[in-house]
Amino acid sequence: MSEAPDATTERLQAAVEQLLTRDADVHAEAIEELAAAGDERVVPHLVELVVIDGIANDWGSFGFPAVLRERDPPRYLELPEVRWPGVREALRELAEPDFDSDHAWVEWESWYSQQAIEPLDGFEEWKLRLYRSYLPPVGGLLDCEPREFDLQGIRWGNCDRSFLAALNAPDFVPGDGVDADGGADAPDEDADAPERYLEDAHVVFGFEIEGTAYAVPRWVLFPHELLNAELDGVPVSLTYCTLCNAPILYDRRLPGDADASHDVLTFGSSGMLASGNKVMYDEETETLWDQHAGTPIGGPILDSDPDLFLDQFAVTQTEWGEWKAEYPDTLALDLDTGYGYDYRHYDGNIDFFEHYWNREEIVQPGVRRADGRLPEKASVYGITGEGPDEVWVVPIEELRERDTGVVAGEVAGGEVVATLDATDDVAVYEAPGPTVERVADDSGVALVEDDGTRWDLARNELRGPDGATRDRIPGRHGLWFAFRTHYETAHVLE
Numbered sequence: 001m002s003e004a005p006d007a008t009t010e011r012l013q014a015a016v017e018q019l020l021t022r023d024a025d026v027h028a029e030a031i032e033e034l035a036a037a038g039d040e041r042v043v044p045h046l047v048e049l050v051v052i053d054g055i056a057n058d059w060g061s062f063g064f065p066a067v068l069r070e071r072d073p074p075r076y077l078e079l080p081e082v083r084w085p086g087v088r089e090a091l092r093e094l095a096e097p098d099f100d101s102d103h104a105w106v107e108w109e110s111w112y113s114q115q116a117i118e119p120l121d122g123f124e125e126w127k128l129r130l131y132r133s134y135l136p137p138v139g140g141l142l143d144c145e146p147r148e149f150d151l152q153g154i155r156w157g158n159c160d161r162s163f164l165a166a167l168n169a170p171d172f173v174p175g176d177g178v179d180a181d182g183g184a185d186a187p188d189e190d191a192d193a194p195e196r197y198l199e200d201a202h203v204v205f206g207f208e209i210e211g212t213a214y215a216v217p218r219w220v221l222f223p224h225e226l227l228n229a230e231l232d233g234v235p236v237s238l239t240y241c242t243l244c245n246a247p248i249l250y251d252r253r254l255p256g257d258a259d260a261s262h263d264v265l266t267f268g269s270s271g272m273l274a275s276g277n278k279v280m281y282d283e284e285t286e287t288l289w290d291q292h293a294g295t296p297i298g299g300p301i302l303d304s305d306p307d308l309f310l311d312q313f314a315v316t317q318t319e320w321g322e323w324k325a326e327y328p329d330t331l332a333l334d335l336d337t338g339y340g341y342d343y344r345h346y347d348g349n350i351d352f353f354e355h356y357w358n359r360e361e362i363v364q365p366g367v368r369r370a371d372g373r374l375p376e377k378a379s380v381y382g383i384t385g386e387g388p389d390e391v392w393v394v395p396i397e398e399l400r401e402r403d404t405g406v407v408a409g410e411v412a413g414g415e416v417v418a419t420l421d422a423t424d425d426v427a428v429y430e431a432p433g434p435t436v437e438r439v440a441d442d443s444g445v446a447l448v449e450d451d452g453t454r455w456d457l458a459r460n461e462l463r464g465p466d467g468a469t470r471d472r473i474p475g476r477h478g479l480w481f482a483f484r485t486h487y488e489t490a491h492v493l494e
Contacts, residue, residue: 385412405438
């Protein structure tokens with residue numbers, strides 16, 4: 001006689017409880033029992049474990065940031081009980097795929113993200129207990145109230161705040177002092193001079209604060225993913241999601257009359273991903289934040305001010321050669337940050353992420369694929385309106401291919417025009433007229449109306465005749481899937 005369904009469920013519940021016991025031998029017995037039961041409801045539990053097991057037991061291959069792999073992993077990952085023997089084999093018994101590559105845990109996560117498997121009752125609490133016990137820096141942040149994210153879909157990004165350190169209070173120096181191309185002809189410099197390391201082809205994130213231009217190389221920010229600084233009296237945070245290619249510069253001052261105990265926040269990376277995008281936290285309140293939308297998604301600030309979203313500044317993603325040509329007085333990051341990282345590891349090396357960037361069919365774990373107007377990894381530039389729920393995006397490659405060099409449309413009730421600036425990156429402005437065309441000549445880059453009226457592109461505005469101006473509208477870079485999944489409505493400007 002077969003067991004009644006409730007008795008079967010009780011046996012499964014007892015076995016998944018054993019997976020939290022601090023004993024790897026008990027883990028192995030429980031996994032064997034779950035595999036033999038053949039019930040797919042335990043697949044979500046096993047996928048969580050295969051990730052932790054895969055990273056903890058091969059830190060030298062999968063630890064992030066990679067420049068720390070030669071150091072000891074966090075102590076909680078070294079403990080002998082942080083093993084679940086047989087978990088890969090059990091997943092192969094319970095599900096159709098047969099992943100056996102060196103990074104099978106990533107393949108299981110990507111596969112799982114496309115499924116709709118209903119877990120056993122109590123899965124969310126089980127996952128919180130797993131993270132609190134086995135990934136305490138992550139679990140401590142994840143266990144928050146209220147929260148508006150899907151706990152089943154939240155993924156661990158093989159890092160946490162104990163070792164993925166934000167780049168705090170870095171020094172900025174004159175750009176010509178760190179320009180590698182100026183090194184050969186430069187006079188002898190004293191030993192205290194900054195290192196000349198920036199080459200023309202290096203990708204930089206450029207921005208302007210209070211009239212001063214700044215440049216941060218992508219490969220230096222990569223192992224930090226986030227920079228906190230006060231520049232010209234303005235506290236800012238340059239946040240970067242490596243898998244969304246999303247550099248966004250936020251004002252760290254809480255906007256409006258937010259009911260919070262701190263007016264200025266210090267951001268860090270939580271080590272978690274939601275729909276493929278990094279989850280930030282602030283040190284002052286330990287609120288969790290959506291990096292792409294700039295909104296609180298769990299914790300005290302979500303409770304006190306759920307409609308709050310961070311103000312931002314425009315970020316240009318371009319090459320150093322283009323940026324310094326347009327902004328010759330720019331400041332640039334001093335490579336001596338004090339963190340002791342071998343930043344050159346990331347100069348042209350994306351390491352373990354290679355398979356993700358070079359294979360179109362691979363999506364970030366936690367992202368459910370969807371057919372739509374654009375490929376999931378299409379590079380776009382997005383503009384939000386007065387709220388964080390709606391976004392309008394400009395497909396960058398389509399913009400580059402336009403004969404007119406512009407994309408025009410309506411955003412939040414206003415007419416805008418997107419074009420490529422002098423650094424060959426996207427800039428969006430209030431539209432000067434119904435029809436314009438981009439021109440680049442000896443006078444610079446401009447938009448010209450049908451009647452010949454010329455509007456010159458400046459960093460923060462278009463400049464027309466008789467002192468007329470049109471404001472620049474700050475936007476955010478990223479891949480299409482990040483916009484599709486992190487905003488209630490995402491429009492594509494045609």
